[in-house]
Amino acid sequence: MPPRALSSASLSRRLFAGALGAALALIAAAPLSVARAQETTTVFAAASLTNAFQDIGKLYKEKTGKDVSFSFAASSALAKQIEAGAPAAMFASADIKWMDYTDGKDLTLKATRVTPIGNSLVLIVPADKAAPVTIDASFDWLAFLGADGKIATGLTDSVPIGIYAKTALTTLGQWDKVKDRVVGAESVRAALALVERGEARAGIVYSTDAAVAKNVKVVATFPASSHPPVEYPFEIVKGQDTPATRAFFDFLVGPDAKAVYAKYGFVVK
CATH class of the missing domain: 3.40.190.10 (Periplasmic binding protein-like II)
Structure with missing residues (x-):
């Protein structure tokens, strides 16, 4: 017997049910996508930290399975981007001046400041x-x-x-x-x-x-006496002091990271 033709009403009901199912699936998946995006910690770091931080990010991924993303530029540019609302979780500056700037604007958490490395x-x-x-x-x-x-x-x-x-x-x-x-x-x-x-x-x-x-x-x-010490303060950005941020922040001053800094010639404190 040939299949019974669907009435227009039945077809409409089936199409509606299919569309509803697809929509519910998308809604269910959305929180998961947001959660995955939030798992990636974004670090704003001075350009001179590029090689060291990239290596440290790879080590962190190997040890924890968690991704870290970086934005490298002059500390001045990064501070201004944070001020403009850029989504940074932490800031690693190549001098104290620009970290004091973000502190003064109440953009970073001074209580979290660490200065683990220096340069010449x-x-x-x-x-x-x-x-x-x-x-x-x-x-x-x-x-x-x-x-x-x-x-x-x-x-x-x-x-x-x-x-x-x-x-x-x-x-x-x-x-x-x-x-x-x-x-x-x-x-x-x-x-x-x-x-x-x-x-x-x-x-x-x-x-x-x-x-x-x-x-x-x-x-x-250059003689060390000719300029202030070249220091790199790190701080967490205000509103971003989450467990994920803290975990990578602590990793940046741990033994694995310090070994990378030394490899690239930074002064490790």
């Missing part, structure tokens, strides 16, 4: 032009740079590496002589790239950034 300030040149020099108050920067040579570093009014560089040059009595030769980049990695490509005669960067570059050489380290 170095002078780099393209690898094929490397010759050691000694940086002190008598160093002849103009002779070193030549007729039109430039010094790449971060923006000297906002990016931590640029602020450190300007302070060091000022302390050594050299800023007024070389300020017109300074090229400010948006981050320490951007400044590093200018030297790697031979677009700048020299660069002032952190020692850890120089260590991961392929086409530059360190020719001098």
Whole structure:
């Protein structure tokens, strides 16, 4: 016997039931999708932490099965993004100034601050032009740079590496002589790239950034007395002090992370 044809009413009921079932399935799946999104901790970190934090994130995934995402940029840019409402769970700055800024805006939790690592300030040149020099108050920067040579570093009014560089040059009595030769980049990695490509005669960067570059050489380290200590404060963002955030925050100062910092040349405290 041929199958009985469905009436329009029956067909409508079946279509409605199917659509309702699909909708309920989507509603049921939505909380799970939201939960999975919330499980991923987002870290805003200074550009100079890129390699170390990526390695630490992989270690954390191996040990816990949990993902961590990163946004790397100059600390100044990250602080402004947090102020604008960017979804960061924690902030790792390359200097105290920008962490104090977010604290002052009541964006980060000062009570959670830890400062587990430090760095040093170095002078780099393209690898094929490397010759050691000694940086002190008598160093002849103009002779070193030549007729039109430039010094790449971060923006000297906002990016931590640029602020450190300007302070060091000022302390050594050299800023007024070389300020017109300074090229400010948006981050320490951007400044590093200018030297790697031979677009700048020299660069002032952190020692850890120089260590991961392929086409530059360190020719001098700035005297520690010429600038404030290069320190990296970490804090949890206000409203994000969850168990998942705390777990990774603690991991960042644990023995596995400290081994990674040491591998990249950071000063581990």
